Amino acid sequence: MSLQGNAMIGQSGGPSIVINASLVGAIEAARDTAQIETFYGALHGLDGILNEQFIDLFREDYELVEQIRYTPSAALGTSRLKPTDADLQRCMEVFKAHNIRYFFYIGGDDSQLACHKISQLAKSSDWDMNIVGIPKTIDNDLVITDNCPGFGSAARLAASAVQFVSKDAEAFGNCEVMEIMGRNAGWITGATQVGRQEERDGPHLVYLPEVIVDPDKFLADCHENFDKWGYLVIAVSEGFSFAESDIPTTSQKIDEFGHARLGGVAQALSDMIEEELGVRSRFDRLGNLQRSFGLAASQVDLDEAYAVGRDAVRRACQGESDVMITIQRKSSEPFVFECEDTSLMSVAGKTRVVPDEWINEEHNGITEEFIEYCRPLMVGRSEPMPVGIPHYPRFQKHVIAGKLPKYERE
Amino acid sequence: MSLQGNAMIGQSGGPSIVINASLVGAIEAARDTAQIETFYGALHGLDGILNEQFIDLFREDYELVEQIRYTPSAALGTSRLKPTDADLQRCMEVFKAHNIRYFFYIGGDDSQLACHKISQLAKSSDWDMNIVGIPKTIDNDLVITDNCPGFGSAARLAASAVQFVSKDAEAFGNCEVMEIMGRNAGWITGATQVGRQEERDGPHLVYLPEVIVDPDKFLADCHENFDKWGYLVIAVSEGFSFAESDIPTTSQKIDEFGHARLGGVAQALSDMIEEELGVRSRFDRLGNLQRSFGLAASQVDLDEAYAVGRDAVRRACQGESDVMITIQRKSSEPFVFECEDTSLMSVAGKTRVVPDEWINEEHNGITEEFIEYCRPLMVGRSEPMPVGIPHYPRFQKHVIAGKLPKYERE
Numbered sequence: 021m022s023l024q025g026n027a028m029i030g031q032s033g034g035p036s037i038v039i040n041a042s043l044v045g046a047i048e049a050a051r052d053t054a055q056i057e058t059f060y061g062a063l064h065g066l067d068g069i070l071n072e073q074f075i076d077l078f079r080e081d082y083e084l085v086e087q088i089r090y091t092p093s094a095a096l097g098t099s100r101l102k103p104t105d106a107d108l109q110r111c112m113e114v115f116k117a118h119n120i121r122y123f124f125y126i127g128g129d130d131s132q133l134a135c136h137k138i139s140q141l142a143k144s145s146d147w148d149m150n151i152v153g154i155p156k157t158i159d160n161d162l163v164i165t166d167n168c169p170g171f172g173s174a175a176r177l178a179a180s181a182v183q184f185v186s187k188d189a190e191a192f193g194n195c196e197v198m199e200i201m202g203r204n205a206g207w208i209t210g211a212t213q214v215g216r217q218e219e220r221d222g223p224h225l226v227y228l229p230e231v232i233v234d235p236d237k238f239l240a241d242c243h244e245n246f247d248k249w250g251y252l253v254i255a256v257s258e259g260f261s262f263a264e265s266d267i268p269t270t271s272q273k274i275d276e277f278g279h280a281r282l283g284g285v286a287q288a289l290s291d292m293i294e295e296e297l298g299v300r301s302r303f304d305r306l307g308n309l310q311r312s313f314g315l316a317a318s319q320v321d322l323d324e325a326y327a328v329g330r331d332a333v334r335r336a337c338q339g340e341s342d343v344m345i346t347i348q349r350k351s352s353e354p355f356v357f358e359c360e361d362t363s364l365m366s367v368a369g370k371t372r373v374v375p376d377e378w379i380n381e382e383h384n385g386i387t388e389e390f391i392e393y394c395r396p397l398m399v400g401r402s403e404p405m406p407v408g409i410p411h412y413p414r415f416q417k418h419v420i421a422g423k424l425p426k427y428e429r430e
Numbered sequence: 431m432s433l434q435g436n437a438m439i440g441q442s443g444g445p446s447i448v449i450n451a452s453l454v455g456a457i458e459a460a461r462d463t464a465q466i467e468t469f470y471g472a473l474h475g476l477d478g479i480l481n482e483q484f485i486d487l488f489r490e491d492y493e494l495v496e497q498i499r500y501t502p503s504a505a506l507g508t509s510r511l512k513p514t515d516a517d518l519q520r521c522m523e524v525f526k527a528h529n530i531r532y533f534f535y536i537g538g539d540d541s542q543l544a545c546h547k548i549s550q551l552a553k554s555s556d557w558d559m560n561i562v563g564i565p566k567t568i569d570n571d572l573v574i575t576d577n578c579p580g581f582g583s584a585a586r587l588a589a590s591a592v593q594f595v596s597k598d599a600e601a602f603g604n605c606e607v608m609e610i611m612g613r614n615a616g617w618i619t620g621a622t623q624v625g626r627q628e629e630r631d632g633p634h635l636v637y638l639p640e641v642i643v644d645p646d647k648f649l650a651d652c653h654e655n656f657d658k659w660g661y662l663v664i665a666v667s668e669g670f671s672f673a674e675s676d677i678p679t680t681s682q683k684i685d686e687f688g689h690a691r692l693g694g695v696a697q698a699l700s701d702m703i704e705e706e707l708g709v710r711s712r713f714d715r716l717g718n719l720q721r722s723f724g725l726a727a728s729q730v731d732l733d734e735a736y737a738v739g740r741d742a743v744r745r746a747c748q749g750e751s752d753v754m755i756t757i758q759r760k761s762s763e764p765f766v767f768e769c770e771d772t773s774l775m776s777v778a779g780k781t782r783v784v785p786d787e788w789i790n791e792e793h794n795g796i797t798e799e800f801i802e803y804c805r806p807l808m809v810g811r812s813e814p815m816p817v818g819i820p821h822y823p824r825f826q827k828h829v830i831a832g833k834l835p836k837y838e839r840e
Contacts, residue, residue, distance in 0.1 A: 183819060184722035185717075187445070192445075302718060307714035308598050409593060409808065
């Protein structure tokens, strides 16, 4: 349905290096259509909607917006709020009060599920609005889309970081275990092997959450590689654990979505190696740099992120709703993609893990197909980096006043 | 004394992003003098000397050597061996067997001490040789020299990383504690404030090992900054601990030099903040990336490292010995430096901490003088970065055979 009124956009979940490119793509597309009168930016995602914390994105300086396209992390702020039914009802009241006819939400599978619920609620309450989800997750675990904006840059950073710590481990003749984000899907961890140009380069072994590994086989593989290369580098997903083993590899903390806040597997593996091989082993965790380290941005990732933002607005204005934008790969070399869409129901709450056939038989590495899939997504920017310490702008934040009584969450 | 014969060079201690620039500076200077006949590269520092593991650096391809100038981490391999008297005697035997008349060792204060001891031993055993130390430490804690090659790049990486995780923390409205290398000296940690362009930018608070902080004052500062900016970013040195407090902030492991292998202070502070402020706090450790993350290399640091390597060979060939090359700053803007030298005794085993007057009165930040000192050292390279995953060459390693019976360490 083609609608006239205001639009709103928010950013959700873990930020990425390119999530602002999606936001800017949406802002620039929205400027070009007369259907959108005021473009609301919700601060801190759903939190901002519930509490009517909005800024007017059309009043932001054009040059500043262009700079924010290349600014890592979520410029509107983000949220991990898991909405209750009452929260979703409140969202609808807010949308009605502000005549919001278009809603865009940049996030992962949890966020797409929230979008779908809002979409159903809009239908059942006879409020005409078009809702389009914009994909974002460094974990690359959304289904249907070829890849997720955010992944290419995180993969590029992780692969670069593993190359660098490999040089350090090789200089010492040590072992090194690098822990990489990924609860259920090992996309980023697997992608670190894209940086391995010779067999003696790290990472010699990678362990994804998808695989079952016997601790004895693990130690045997460590022995073999250390003996062969004189050093050993392992990349491991935070969600990896040994099968049927009581070796503790995870912490017990829980995040706001009810997911485990994982950590500690790199240290656990490193300790095992040190004990078994009798050589020094260190560990590193790439941590929050994976979502923010702009010096490692992928150009393809930036382009994809911008495109899905633009396309979301275009499709919503043409009447599409209850869909998420997807990336369709047309060719790998050169990398060419197009945007398509898919129903929110088809992606909401689903996780795409690394397929079995892209993991080697020994469960300690990835296949050439995985590398061919990832490599084109991990190409850096050709422009020179800033010679100063990187610094990025913030929105001017022209506030739009609330219209409803204050909301108290139950 | 001007001597004719062979020369040897080794790399020691923790690698840095620019330590190979020093090695290449030395190789290129050595090629230009007829006094040096064969240039031995000792693999893994003192370990390689004791075990006669050498390569012929003059036989390495010239173009490859030029590439290694920009390759992070120690291309010859490194060592943390703390030599015993017997080890030093063995070194002398090896030097005599291979007619080594020049010895260069790239390292920090422990390595300069080893050089000085070898120098004394050479004198007492009537073996004419010139020994010159080449400064290297990311910790920037050598005395007399204006700064230490390795520091500028580590500081640039740390400051960049803190800017990036600050964007992530700000997007969530969270707290973030970043742990940075530095046992006794907080140079790198302090330098992260160079990236702070506005008061609301992180890092809002920095804690160096040099300061005494009361836990209550720490929490009060956290409260104040979080309330003011809506997020909070702290940079802390691994060696920081509260005064007269039993809050555990360090691990108990010991490295090969007898130093504590520190870790855990970021997590300890983060847990305190989470409990006291009632908001989510995360922590990251920059870890081994500080010694190796080539994408953050400082051009000034690369230039300095190359210059001290060249100058060491030049001075040794002119007859100087038992000295370490130093950096003398001639001007900060533009940054101009010259190489000088100082006796090994004047630097060996000494540590330069951040001076009191460069730390603010509240003990939670640094002064403008500190920033003016650091900033010129942290300027990035103006060339474009590689668009692929960074990959670096290794030496061809033309082996020079040993001449002595195998050495067994006591």
